Amino acid sequence: MNSSSALFVSHLFKSYGTLRAVNDISFSVPPSTCFGVLGPNGAGKTTMMKTLYGKAEPDAHPDTHMEVFGFDPRRDQLRIKTLCGIVPQEDNLDVELNVEQNLRIFADFYAMPRKAAGERIAYLLDFMELGEKRTARVRELSGGMKRRLIIARALLNDPALLILDEPTTGLDPQVRQLIWDKLRSLKREGVTILLTTHYMEEAFQIADTILIMDKGNRIMEGNPRRLLEEHLERNVLELMNVSRAERLAQLLDGVHTEASAERVLYFSSDLAVLQEAAARLDPGDGVLRQTNLEDLFLRATGRRLNELQ
């Protein structure tokens, strides 16, 4: 038992027929931290998350070891689900019911006493800024409100671990920022957070550690800032007008270059050399900027689409 971790997974495998969705994934998440799982569609993120609360069964593999607060999801899924809040990728509210009734039903699933449930619901609607929508039908809610309601629902049991599968996909920037704020405040209160996301910004904003997955495999793991430092040059000159590449060829000889039909990227930690190159370009030809997690992600998982995306 790995008692210092909220979550401990080692050698996790999950196959669907011949497709290996999760291939030997290991990680551990200390309490009160946020662990972000990044990867393109089909990377195995959702499948991996589902194995943590019994929604997917991992392959029977002798080396697999899983613990969520000391409980094995393969045996104690009910204990785990009592301790966790889960926000699945797809909205799954009861559309016939109103906002409060949706939460009432779940309060019953946790066998919360009526009065305590009422207070908790009022508190969470307020927390997720849905207080005014208490009696609104789910059909009348916007996408962002539905998402916030699902997060409120996942917080009903005051979870020690919050599992979120792409919590902000498809939401506008305001709602996304609001959700990030709420997640940060939960983390401060001691909640451990596990989330998957496509948004590098999201991972950078709230994750203490990120795991990049691709085709079921672990690509890299670590603190996002540190990963950037370790794996990527500090700056990138992004050339949109590819016909200018010739002009820069000699100057940028030896600089790490990634080219596609519409773009050439020059990566370097030496800002001066990129600045010099940029000076030779006309306005609009390209842009010089710091590298970000998206660059790292694309370098790690490839720039082209794979057959699962």
Added chain:
Amino acid sequence: MSSSSQNHTEGCVDGLGNPLAKLRGAAAHCIVGRPPRRARRLYAIWLRHVRVYSKNLISNALPPFLEPIIFLVGIGLGLGRYVGMMDGVPYIQFLATGLLVTAAMFTAAFECSFGTYIRLEFDKVYDGMLAAPMSVHDLLVGELLWAGTKGFFFTVSVMIVTTVAGILPLGSIIAAPLLGFLTGTMFGALGFLVTSIVDNINQFNFLFSGLISPMFFFAGVVFPLENLPPVTRPITEILPLTHPVRLLRGLATGNLGWIHLFDAVYLVLFTILVGAWGIHRLKRKLVD
């Protein structure tokens, strides 16, 4: 969040003691340590269905309530005048006894086919429910109990009509609600099995046009099975509805025999076996 913590602590069970509270850090409040007991979980699932269903009670419940009554009036009074006695009783009585459980069949079969499929594939509500401390088994057994409850409810409503209209003496059909419940779970179980097999929602037409509707005519509700050619006997004996109908007739007339014990055993075994099979198959759709 600390403002709510004191209230929230009431009634919570910290089944894990200190270590987990430590993991939560200083702000840790009540942690619901243990999942609710099984009976409580099933009740919560059942209650969910009651709440969602009663949200649109009139449009949900009125048609299945009126259907047997319309049939009773239209066929029983209209056609019944030309039929006279059937199986030793006035036709309207014969028909009314059978109709006590057909509404249970229809509503339960609908609930656990179209209803279950929509919850499974369209609304995805099961994915939400399985995020709470519920197993797939809890989820589906709770739903089966709900199907039984609907059977109970509709049998009682038909019973009220037949009693008030003076068609059947209440004393003779006092066991009908129980049979309505059992019929509901029986067809709920069948609905589960079919739901686990279909690829799309349109395929339920095979269940309703191919099995449920014919059963209405060939399970002894509208006319006695003895009127059919003997070769059809094995088929009518396999049809699930035959058994609650015959059992109810036996109870209503007081003419009970071994065949009725067979009916009761069939009813219970069918529900358990088909239900377990359906749940087993649906589990594969719910757990990856």
